[in-house]
Amino acid sequence: MQDRLHHPILNVTIGGSAAGKRPSSFSLVTDGGFPSVMSVLSFPADSGIGKSGDPVQVHLSLNDEEHLLFTGEILSAGVHGTYRDLILTDGYSKLFKTLVVPAYRKETAKVILQDTLDSAGIEKTAITCPEVEIARFSTKKITAHLCIKLLIKTLAEHGHTGFRCFFDKENTFRFGTPDDTGKNEGTVYEFETGKNILKKGNGKIEVLPLPIRHSQEVTVDGVKLIAARTDLSVSGSHSRLILWLREAA
Numbered sequence: 001m002q003d004r005l006h007h008p009i010l011n012v013t014i015g016g017s018a019a020g021k022r023p024s025s026f027s028l029v030t031d032g033g034f035p036s037v038m039s040v041l042s043f044p045a046d047s048g049i050g051k052s053g054d055p056v057q058v059h060l061s062l063n064d065e066e067h068l069l070f071t072g073e074i075l076s077a078g079v080h081g082t083y084r085d086l087i088l089t090d091g092y093s094k095l096f097k098t099l100v101v102p103a104y105r106k107e108t109a110k111v112i113l114q115d116t117l118d119s120a121g122i123e124k125t126a127i128t129c130p131e132v133e134i135a136r137f138s139t140k141k142i143t144a145h146l147c148i149k150l151l152i153k154t155l156a157e158h159g160h161t162g163f164r165c166f167f168d169k170e171n172t173f174r175f176g177t178p179d180d181t182g183k184n185e186g187t188v189y190e191f192e193t194g195k196n197i198l199k200k201g202n203g204k205i206e207v208l209p210l211p212i213r214h215s216q217e218v219t220v221d222g223v224k225l226i227a228a229r230t231d232l233s234v235s236g237s238h239s240r241l242i243l244w245l246r247e248a249a
Contacts, residue, residue, distance in 0.1 A: 025235035067211035095145035128176035183215035
């Protein structure tokens with residue numbers, strides 16, 4: 001498995017076409033406690049590649065296989081030293097920018113959630129939401145992401161806990177618990193000390209780059225664990241993936 005992986009290659013499309021040059025580096029941080037990712041794609045400063053709003057996809061090529069890492073768009077672009085840095089965002093930016101005024105009486109949580117997503121123009125979804133009826137759900141004008149945060153709090157008050165939301169590698173909005181659609185899905189990779197683990201300690205391991213995001217299951221020395229946070233970095237000089245792990249439920 002991972003011990004055979006060498007020289008990861010990034011393949012990037014911007015605006016639907018392959019980027020004119022190979023990127024200098026790519027970083028992606030995902031965390032089960034946060035609905036948004038942190039991601040930066042860098043090119044040579046004189047490349048002129050990418051502008052705000054351009055759609056982006058990033059793939060990782062490993063052993064002649066393509067793995068999708070990210071789908072979203074460029075939030076901002078600027079030159080810093082010798083690099084042109086593209087700050088990337090997924091659908092979370094739409095939720096952050098969209099203002100809503102929720103005013104519901106005797107409505108289900110599922111309808112409130114769907115109305116909020118429709119307002120933000122979010123179409124690709126994977127949702128598991130209880131049909132619980134909420135007597136009153138209203139507040140002043142707030143952003144869509146805060147509205148969803150308030151809905152999750154309201155669900156907890158009605159006895160439905162463990163809900164979270166985020167966008168996955170395909171930029172699909174996921175809402176649910178870790179037992180259903182509230183997790184990232186993917187291959188369950190196996191890691192072994194002395195074989196394909198570069199560093200190990202303090203509840204985390206460092207391995208070669210792989211398409212793993214938060215909430216995915218992995219196996220470490222035969223023990224099933226869950227990635228609580230991931231930090232991926234791919235560049236010509238140093239490429240690695242750090243996984244912060246917790247026990248599987």
